[in-house]
Amino acid sequence: xxxxxxxxxxxxxxxxxxxxxxxxxxxxxxxxxxxxxxxxxxxxxxxxxxxxxxxxxxxxxxxxxxxxxxxxxxxxxxxxxxxxxxxxxxxxxxxxxxxxxxxxxxxxxxxxxxxxxxxxxxxxxxxxxxxxxxxxxxxxxxxxxxxxxxxxxxxxxxxxxxxxxxxxxxxxxxxxxxxxxxxxxxxxxxxxxxxxxxxxxxxxxxxxxxxxxxxxxxxxxxxxxxxxxxxxxxxxxxxxxxxxxxxxxxxxxxxxxxxxxxxxxxxxxxxxxxxxxxxxxxxxxxxxxxxxxxxxxxxxxxxxxxxxxxxxxxxxxxxxxxxxxxxxxxxxxxxxxxxxxxxxxxxxxxxxxxxxx
Amino acid sequence: xxxxxxxxxxxxxxxxxxxxxxxxxxxxxxxxxxxxxxxxxxxxxxxxxxxxxxxxxxxxxxxxxxxxxxxxxxxxxxxxxxxxxxxxxxxxxxxxxxxxxxxxxxxxxxxxxxxxxxxxxxxxxxxxxxxxxxxxxxxxxxxxxxxxxxxxxxxxxxxxxxxxxxxxxxxxxxxxxxxxxxxxxxxxxxxxxxxxxxxxxxxxxxxxxxxxxxxxxxxxxxxxxxxxxxxxxxxxxxxxxxxxxxxxxxxxxxxxxxxxxxxxxxxxxxxxxxxxxxxxxxxxxxxxxxxxxxxxxxxxxxxxxxxxxxxxxxxxxxxxxxxxxxxxxxxxxxxxxxxxxxxxxxxxxxxxxxxxxxxxxxxxxxxxxxxxxxxxxxxxxxxxxxxxxxxxxxxxxxxxxxxxxxxxxxxxxxxxxxxxxxxxxxxxxxxxxxxxxxxxxxxxxxxxxxxxxxxxxxxxxxxxxxxxxxxxxxxxxxxxxxxxxxxxxxxxxxxxxxxxxxxxxxxxxxxxxxxxxxxxxxxxxxxxxxxxxxxxxxxxxxxxxxxxxxxxxxxxxxxxxxxxxxxxxxxxxxxxxxxxxxxxxxxxxxxxxxxxxxxxxxxxxxxxxxxxxxx
Numbered sequence: 001x002x003x004x005x006x007x008x009x010x011x012x013x014x015x016x017x018x019x020x021x022x023x024x025x026x027x028x029x030x031x032x033x034x035x036x037x038x039x040x041x042x043x044x045x046x047x048x049x050x051x052x053x054x055x056x057x058x059x060x061x062x063x064x065x066x067x068x069x070x071x072x073x074x075x076x077x078x079x080x081x082x083x084x085x086x087x088x089x090x091x092x093x094x095x096x097x098x099x100x101x102x103x104x105x106x107x108x109x110x111x112x113x114x115x116x117x118x119x120x121x122x123x124x125x126x127x128x129x130x131x132x133x134x135x136x137x138x139x140x141x142x143x144x145x146x147x148x149x150x151x152x153x154x155x156x157x158x159x160x161x162x163x164x165x166x167x168x169x170x171x172x173x174x175x176x177x178x179x180x181x182x183x184x185x186x187x188x189x190x191x192x193x194x195x196x197x198x199x200x201x202x203x204x205x206x207x208x209x210x211x212x213x214x215x216x217x218x219x220x221x222x223x224x225x226x227x228x229x230x231x232x233x234x235x236x237x238x239x240x241x242x243x244x245x246x247x248x249x250x251x252x253x254x255x256x257x258x259x260x261x262x263x264x265x266x267x268x269x270x271x272x273x274x275x276x277x278x279x280x281x282x283x284x285x286x287x288x289x290x291x292x293x294x295x296x297x298x299x300x301x302x303x304x305x306x307x308x309x310x311x312x313x314x315x316x317x318x319x320x321x322x323x324x325x326x327x328x329x330x331x332x333x334x335x336x337x338x339x340x341x342x343x344x345x346x347x348x349x350x351x352x353x354x355x356x357x
Numbered sequence: 358x359x360x361x362x363x364x365x366x367x368x369x370x371x372x373x374x375x376x377x378x379x380x381x382x383x384x385x386x387x388x389x390x391x392x393x394x395x396x397x398x399x400x401x402x403x404x405x406x407x408x409x410x411x412x413x414x415x416x417x418x419x420x421x422x423x424x425x426x427x428x429x430x431x432x433x434x435x436x437x438x439x440x441x442x443x444x445x446x447x448x449x450x451x452x453x454x455x456x457x458x459x460x461x462x463x464x465x466x467x468x469x470x471x472x473x474x475x476x477x478x479x480x481x482x483x484x485x486x487x488x489x490x491x492x493x494x495x496x497x498x499x500x501x502x503x504x505x506x507x508x509x510x511x512x513x514x515x516x517x518x519x520x521x522x523x524x525x526x527x528x529x530x531x532x533x534x535x536x537x538x539x540x541x542x543x544x545x546x547x548x549x550x551x552x553x554x555x556x557x558x559x560x561x562x563x564x565x566x567x568x569x570x571x572x573x574x575x576x577x578x579x580x581x582x583x584x585x586x587x588x589x590x591x592x593x594x595x596x597x598x599x600x601x602x603x604x605x606x607x608x609x610x611x612x613x614x615x616x617x618x619x620x621x622x623x624x625x626x627x628x629x630x631x632x633x634x635x636x637x638x639x640x641x642x643x644x645x646x647x648x649x650x651x652x653x654x655x656x657x658x659x660x661x662x663x664x665x666x667x668x669x670x671x672x673x674x675x676x677x678x679x680x681x682x683x684x685x686x687x688x689x690x691x692x693x694x695x696x697x698x699x700x701x702x703x704x705x706x707x708x709x710x711x712x713x714x715x716x717x718x719x720x721x722x723x724x725x726x727x728x729x730x731x732x733x734x735x736x737x738x739x740x741x742x743x744x745x746x747x748x749x750x751x752x753x754x755x756x757x758x759x760x761x762x763x764x765x766x767x768x769x770x771x772x773x774x775x776x777x778x779x780x781x782x783x784x785x786x787x788x789x790x791x792x793x794x795x796x797x798x799x800x801x802x803x804x805x806x807x808x809x810x811x812x813x814x815x816x817x818x819x820x821x822x823x824x825x826x827x828x829x830x831x832x833x834x835x836x837x838x839x840x841x842x843x844x845x846x847x848x849x850x851x852x853x854x855x856x857x858x859x860x861x862x863x864x865x866x867x868x869x870x871x872x873x874x875x876x877x878x879x880x881x882x883x884x885x886x887x888x889x890x891x892x893x894x895x896x897x898x899x900x901x902x903x904x905x906x907x908x909x910x911x912x913x914x915x916x917x918x919x920x921x922x923x924x925x926x927x928x929x930x931x932x933x934x935x936x937x938x939x940x941x942x943x944x945x946x947x948x949x950x951x952x953x954x955x956x957x958x959x960x961x962x963x964x965x966x967x968x969x970x971x972x
Contacts, residue, residue, distance in 0.1 A: 186752070189479030189888075190863065191779060191806040193750045194536075196562065196590065200700055200722060200748050317645060317675065320594060320618065 233328035235263050235299070238270065246322045252314055256301065259330065302329040411437040421446050440464055447471070448908050450488055450512065451933065454959045455496030466505045467531075468497065472512035474911050474953055475861075476886050478536060481913050482951065483940040485966050490514045490537075498525035506531040506557075513537065516544030516568075523551035530582075531557035541566035542593070550575040556609075559587040567593040574599040578606075585612035589638045589672065594618040605630045611666075614638025617674030620645035625655040632663040639672030642680060642699075657683035671695030671720075678705045688712035695720040697746050703729035711736050720744040723758040723779065730762030734769025742775040742800075752807045756781025760788075767791035775800035782813040783840060788822030792829035801826050802837035808864040808889075811841040818842055824849035827857070834881070837861035847871035851878025859884040869896035876900035886911040894921025897952075901925070904932055909955040917949040925954070926972035933957045934972040935965070 234241040242262045249255045301313040304327040313321065313328070415438055418424050428438040444467040447453060459465075472488025490512050497504050504526050514537050522529060529552050542565060549555065549572060565588075573596045576583075581603060588595070595618060604610060604627050611634060615624065619640030628634070657680065661667070667687045676699040691713050696706070697720040706721075706729045713719075716737045721729070723745050733740070743766060745758060758780050764787040766773070773795040783805050792798075803823075811818055819840035827833060827850050834856050838846065842865035850857065851874030858881050866872070872892040875882065876899050885907065893916035904910065904925075919936070926934040937951040961971040 187808075187889075189476070189481045190808070191747065191750050191752070191804055192476075192479050192863070193747065193779075194478050194562065195480075197697070197746060198750055200698060200746075315645070317618070317620070317641065317643075 229322060231303075231325060231327055233259060233262070233330065235266070235330040236332050238263065238266050240266065242266075244328065246325060251318055252321075255313075259301070259328070263330065298333055299330050300333045302331055303327065304329070408433065408437055412441055415441045419444070443467060445469065449955050449957075450493070451959070451962050452908075452955060452957045455493045457958065459496050459500035463501065464503065465497075465501050466503060467508070468493070468504060468506070469508040470512060471510045474886065474909060475511070476888065476911055476913065477511065481888065482937060482953075483966075483968055485513075486937070486969065487962065487964055487966070488512045489964060490518045494518045494521045494525070502526060503528070505529055506533075508533040508535075509537055510535040511537065513539035514544075515539050516541060516547070519544035519548040520551075523548045528554050530554050533557065533559040533561070534563045535559075535561045536563060538564040541568040541570075542572045542591075543568035543570040545572040546570045546575040550577060553577055554582055556582050557585040558583070559585055559612075560590055561587060562590050565591045565593075571596045571599065573603060576603050581607040582609060583607040584609045585636075586610065587612060587614040587638065589614040589616050589640075589674070591616045597623050601626055601630065607631075608633075610634065612636035612669075614671060615640035617641040617672075621657065621677075621680055622655060625657055625660050628660040628664060633666060634664055635666045636669040636693075637664070637667055637672070639670070639674075641675040642673045643675045643677040658686060662686035665690075667691070669693040669695075669718075673699035676701065678702075681705060681709060684709065685712065689714060691716055693718040696725075697722055697744065700724050700748055702726070703732065707732045713737060715739055718742040720746070722746050722748050723756065724748050726757040727759055727762035727765065730758060731765040731769075734765040737770055738772070740766075740770035740773055743770070743773065744777040745779055746777075747779040747806065750779070750806070752781075754781065756806070760784040760786070763787045764790050767794040771795060772797060774798060777802040777804070777837075779804045779806060781806055782810065783819065783822070784814045785812045785817060785819060785822040785825075786814070788819070789825040792822075792825040796830060797832060798826070798830040799832050800835040801830065801833060802835070802861070803839055804837065805840040809841045810839075818846070820846040820849065824853070827853040831856070833857060835859040838865055839863060840865075843867050844871040844874070847874040851875050854879050856881050858882060860886070862887040862890055864889045866890045866892065869893055869899075872896035873899040876903055880906075882906075883908045885909075887913070887915060889914040891916055894918055894924070897921055897925060901928055904929055904954070905956050907956065909953065911951070911953050912949075913951040915949075915952075917952055918947055919949060922949055922952055922954075923972050931956055931958070933961055936970045936972060938968050938970070940968045 229246040230243045231246055232241050233244050244255070244258060244262060246255070249258060302310050303313050303321070303325040304310055305324045306326055310329070313325075316324075411434065415424075415427065415434075418427060418438075418441075421442075421444070424438055424442055428435045439461045440463065442462050443465060445458065445462050445465045446469040447458065448471050450470050450472045470490070470493060472490075473482070473486060476482065477486065488511060490509060498521055502525065505528055507522065507529075508531075512534075514534060519540055522532065532548070532552075532555075545565070549558065576599075583603070586603075586607075593616075595616065597619065600619075601623075604613065610631055613627065613631065613634055614636065615627070615638050617640055619627075621639070621642050621644055623645070624640050624642070628637070661684050664687060668690055670684065670687070670691055670693070673696060678699075678701050681701070685708070688709055689712050692715055694709075694713060694716055695718075700722055701724060703725045706725045710716075710729075710732050714736060717739050719733060719737065719740060719742070721733075721744070725732075730745070733743075745762075747754075748757075758778075760780075760783050763778060763780070763783065766776075767787070767790050771794055773791075774797050776791075776795075776798070777800075780803075783803065788803065805819070812822070819838075820843055823836075823838050823842070823846050827836070833854060836850070836854065836857055836859070838850075838861070844867045847866060847870070850860070854860075854875075855878075857879050860875065860879070860882060862885075869892055871890070872887070873896055875885070876896070880903075882903065883906070888911075892912065897912075897917060898921070900910070922934055922936055926932065932954055933956075934952070934954045936949050937953060938946065939950060965971055
């Protein structure tokens with residue numbers, strides 16, 4: 001895939017061949033990703049911009065060598081947590097979807113040659129090969145042969161090298177990638193979709209036309225003000241409770257599976273103390289036991305809402321449940337009749353398996 | 358839906374007449390005897406008659422362009438026009454001050470204000486930039502107590518502003534907030550409780566914070582005058598019983614758009630109360646209980662069939678496609694259908710769309726794929742407006758729609774006037790085909806989501822496609838470009854896009870020449886928004902002759918420098934040149950992150966936040 005253009009920019013080749021750079025960048029970017037948004041922190045649109053600028057440079061150098069997933073994967077979890085910051089009342093403005101993490105190469109111009117240690121230590125490493133590349137390319141572009149160099153661009157030749165990349169990239173992208181493109185890091189506000197349109201896949205309760213909505217969780221639930229909604233969950237008969245992050249799930253089914261997972265280990269431990277030595281073993285045996293547990297109707301899931309009432313899980317739409325549930329309880333179904341439960345008026349005789357674990 | 362967002366159906370607006378420095382039109386008065394009232398020897402009687410006649414005649418003038426022109430004839434006409442203008446449109450709230458507006462137009466009944474630039478919707482600007490409704494509501498409260506209608510777009514409205522609205526204007530009738538923010542349910546509560554004459558409350562794509570006040574319950578008891586209640590953007594549950602009672606006592610209700618916390622069962626109950634509806638937003642369109650199948654399902658089909666006047670259907674926020682057949686009875690009457698929140702397949706769409714012969718406006722998700730679009734093309738011969746939104750708005754995902762669906766639409770829907778199409782891949786051939794098949798196009802917005810994507814078949818830039826659009830679509834006023842574009846594309850736009858008023862550019866062009874072509878070639882250009890394109894100061898200077906004719910220019914992440922922008926600011930005193938940087942950046946950088954400049958009579962605004970520098 002080496003074309004003439006690439007021969008002109010040996011730095012390009014070097015960068016593409018350097019595995020260390022790929023790996024390094026991925027891990028550094030993971031650091032960057034984490035730094036982007038501890039939960040609840042007000043995200044400034046620019047912080048993403050400046051972080052992203054460094055990353056953007058990296059991306060122009062790289063092809064899709066197994067890196068394709070990284071902006072999605074590494075940011076997915078983070079975005080799940082921090083995407084909900086677009087809640088209105090908090091006046092936090094930025095929905096940090098995967099593409100909100102950075103501006104484009106063009107906007108990096110003002111920052112690429114500067115060291116900005118407070119933004120990211122990782123960027124220092126990124127800057128090194130980048131500036132080299134820039135310097136190399138800037139030199140190449142000082143030649144007057146490029147027809148697309150407008151007069152006005154000369155002013156940038158001294159240090160910013162803004163223009164060179166700009167003119168380079170459309171070329172580079174079409175030469176290097178005929179039908180595919182160079183991987184770009186995500187960008188603020190692109191594609192131009194308003195935030196309330198972004199979470200279609202995860203919000204719809206229907207079977208989505210494409211693959212499961214879990215993979216497409218680009219933003220989480222906009223109405224949830226908290227980035228992580230951890231609530232306590234206690235299972236009857238087990239003295240130690242767990243905590244579960246409601247905003248990590250999209251449906252009752254997912255939640256019940258997760259709760260199943262959470263308690264299977266503990267259940268198994270209670271039944272067979274020796275199995276706790278090896279956690280994975282415990283999980284395995286627990287899973288063997290959990291098989292019949294799930295869907296058996298042996299347990300019922302209850303939640304406490306913000307008024308303190310105990311309500312059967314499953315009545316309200318998932319999103320409403322997440323916003324009102326404060327605590328969860330897993331009770332043995334046989335015990336239900338003895339409890340005073342504030343449930344809905346309708347008596348549902350066959351309990352929905354989604355609600356049971 | 359036709360009222361939303363698009364101002365492409367607005368008529369051409371000549372520069373506002375109060376910017377007298379732009380107009381060299383002679384102020385000769387062609388009406389005898391009424392020159393400023395100076396001439397002493399004229400008896401007042403002809404003057405009076407003339408003005409009365411004028412007043413009566415001008416009452417019939419509704420278009421603001423015509424009114425602007427009429428006001429330039431002479432001072433008498435200016436005065437009378439100002440007295441008779443009942444609907445005041447201000448496209449940029451910072452172009453004039455509230456004081457100036459109320460001083461000139463004293464009998465305004467309707468105020469239409471627009472605030473933030475459109476790119477702010479995509480987080481390209483920090484919040485709290487401005488566009489506050491507050492000074493306007495205060496000024497109008499004092500000067501124009503007969504104000505009945507307020508339409509705001511992209512403005513910040515506080516709860517206090519809503520309270521002021523309700524308290525200061527006794528006959529207040531209509532409030533429409535599009536893409537606004539800054540208020541919550543408590544403001545709404547005060548507003549609805551005090552506006553006894555309220556006919557229209559439309560909250561469209563606005564952010565409403567939850568102050569946990571039950572605003573639906575605050576509608577006054579007794580018969581309501583409500584004709585339109587739109588709250589599908591409210592992301593909190595509402596008091597359904599109160600809503601049901603409200604609908605029951607609103608015999609004039611024609612438009613009702615519910616939010617996604619209203620289940621389909623609840624929708625049924627409302628529809629039964631209001632079969633006279635013409636516009637319906639269905640809410641979630643799914644049942645509230647996960648397990649409710651055992652219960653008796655209401656007869657949704659009959660409920661829809663009873664709504665014989667229904668022409669506009671939207672909602673479907675959390676659709677369960679099994680319920681779609683309920684809308685079969687009204688498909689044949691629909692002129693507007695919004696499925697843009699409904700993640701449905703082509704198979705699920707086909708039975709619906711095959712009956713929608715009268716459909717003119719269709720918004721949909723790309724989950725219907727090219728096949729779904731082909732079905733639309735086969736049936737909807739009256740289609741005027743199509744918007745295809747992506748389910749998965751990322752650059753690298755597989756696109757379910759492509760040039761295939763695009764071309765099918767162009768071949769089937771010849772009357773198409775407006776298209777917004779998100780896709781991952783496109784070809785010049787398909788765009789050229791559309792330019793030939795759909796000559797009535799007024800709005801053409803193609804968003805190829807991958808940046809710098811060429812024609813995926815030929816590998817060529819998308820220049821020829823967009824070139825064909827500006828060449829063949831002679832009525833084109835709004836254009837948004839994408840994909841790999843060289844300066845050539847902009848050359849075409851400058852040469853052929855003579856009616857283009859709004860142009861959106863992102864990640865396009867090679868050099869300053871591109872911007873020059875546009876600024877020198879498009880005389881009607883009013884709104885230009887550019888991001889991430891290699892245009893610098895030289896290009897900016899090439900538009901000096903035109904900037905006073907424009908509403909605004911937005912350029913972000915381009916190659917502008919401080920000095921360049923300062924040059925413009927010095928050369929054009931009536932232009933407000935704002936340099937917007939990121940909120941946490943302290944010092945001024947040589948390179949400008951965002952430039953937003955607009956003409957204004959008032960000079961630099963006094964409410965600019967710290968991250969804005971006005972040159």
